[in-house]
Amino acid sequence: DLIKKQDILKLKENDAIREGASLLQKGEVVAFPTETVYGLGADATSESAVKKIFKAKGRPRDNPLIVHIGEMDQLYDIIKNPLSDTTRRLIKHFWPGPLTLIFEKKETIPGVTTAGLESVAVRFPDNPVARALIGLSSVPVAAPSANLSGSPSPTRAEHVFKDLKGRIPFIIDGGPSSVGVESTVIDIRSGNPVILRPGGVTREEIAEVTGFSPENPDNEDRKKPLSPGMKYRHYSPRTPLYLIEIRDFDKIRDVGEKYKGYNLALVITSETDMVLKESLKSFSTTGIKKVVIGSRNDFKKIAACMFDILRNLDTDNIDLIFFETIPEKGLGEAIMNRLAKAATGKIVVE
Numbered sequence: 611d612l613i614k615k616q617d618i619l620k621l622k623e624n625d626a627i628r629e630g631a632s633l634l635q636k637g638e639v640v641a642f643p644t645e646t647v648y649g650l651g652a653d654a655t656s657e658s659a660v661k662k663i664f665k666a667k668g669r670p671r672d673n674p675l676i677v678h679i680g681e682m683d684q685l686y687d688i689i690k691n692p693l694s695d696t697t698r699r700l701i702k703h704f705w706p707g708p709l710t711l712i713f714e715k716k717e718t719i720p721g722v723t724t725a726g727l728e729s730v731a732v733r734f735p736d737n738p739v740a741r742a743l744i745g746l747s748s749v750p751v752a753a754p755s756a757n758l759s760g761s762p763s764p765t766r767a768e769h770v771f772k773d774l775k776g777r778i779p780f781i782i783d784g785g786p787s788s789v790g791v792e793s794t795v796i797d798i799r800s801g802n803p804v805i806l807r808p809g810g811v812t813r814e815e816i817a818e819v820t821g822f823s824p825e826n827p828d829n830e831d832r833k834k835p836l837s838p839g840m841k842y843r844h845y846s847p848r849t850p851l852y853l854i855e856i857r858d859f860d861k862i863r864d865v866g867e868k869y870k871g872y873n874l875a876l877v878i879t880s881e882t883d884m885v886l887k888e889s890l891k892s893f894s895t896t897g898i899k900k901v902v903i904g905s906r907n908d909f910k911k912i913a914a915c916m917f918d919i920l921r922n923l924d925t926d927n928i929d930l931i932f933f934e935t936i937p938e939k940g941l942g943e944a945i946m947n948r949l950a951k952a953a954t955g956k957i958v959v960e
């Protein structure tokens with residue numbers, strides 16, 4: 611951590627970070643890198659600044675924002691109650707990092723930031739540029755992902771530029787995001803961790819640290835979804851995306867037959883690629899663009915490239931994207947959560 615602090619101090623001398631911090635202090639919005647995805651930040655304590663985020667993204671006003679801090683002390687300016695033991699443990703293990711926690715908010719955070727909720731979601735990102743920016747601005751920074759509402763999340767500065775050019779004054783380019791999926795949002799106010807959104811910290815890791823196996827929100831007897839953002843269509847390329855689960859590789863030919871004439875993009879794991887190499891030869895490979903995402907067990911790699919792939923395939927010369935499913939364990943849970951929300955449907959080849 612010492613080395614990191616040094617890095618952050620050096621980064622604070624960086625012109626782009628200084629300019630970004632000064633814009634945040636003036637109530638402007640700034641796009642910046644985090645380890646999960648790029649964020650579109652504004653002073654979380656300023657109503658007028660936070661409104662600019664909603665406007666730039668076209669984000670529904672009833673979807674609350676995560677408030678980002680750059681050091682632990684900032685937490686106590688935002689939240690009401692002392693930390694529980696479980697919360698302390700989670701913070702100790704996962705902050706800074708891709709974990710967002712829900713707390714009761716103080717008055718310093720206005721209702722626009724939390725979409726009228728009395729709770730506030732807080733995250734301490736582990737990206738040195740993000741930390742330097744928040745530290746230098748010395749305000750808590752409300753930041754959703756820096757994409758147009760509904761489109762795939764931005765994991766590179768170019769993605770932000772493509773979505774938001776002309777709508778925001780400043781983007782800090784910190785290179786590609788290392789994690790590639792958003793933070794895990796959990797609510798532990800009742801004692802047991804409830805996962806409102808799976809993300810960069812896995813269910814298994816949370817269970818290990820807290821000693822509780824995390825629950826899923828039971829949406830049935832709840833009128834308001836716990837994490838309001840989860841009800842919206844999300845992460846979608848304009849090109850229709852289908853999940854494809856291949857149980858019987860011999861049947862893949864039928865899929866080829868059925869979609870003859872379409873320009874298909876086929877996103878598959880390297881294991882599937884090995885098996886399919888032979889069968890793919892049997893149907894006309896013209897019109898099929900194959901993207902191999904790496905081993906089906908290398909969740910980290912898949913998470914890091916997933917949104918970039920969705921964006922790259924979202925071009926006029928592709929009619930349909932097929933994305934192979936992976937197991938929903940570990941980081942695979944967050945990956946499949948995003949893909950399922952982005953997808954129009956699912957095809958099982960059996």
Ligand code: TXA
Nearest residue numbers: 646649674675729730731754755792793836837838839
């Ligand atoms: O990794 C991340 O979390 C990224 C980076 C930029 O930090 N941010 C991000 O923000 O993903 P956004 O706005 O795209 O997603 C925030 C999620 C939404 O599902 C929202 O509904 C939920 O967090 N959320 C925010 N405040 C909440 C609250 N008080 N209670 C329940 N859910 C909340």
Ligand code: MG
Nearest residue numbers: 754755763792
């Ligand atoms: Mg988002």
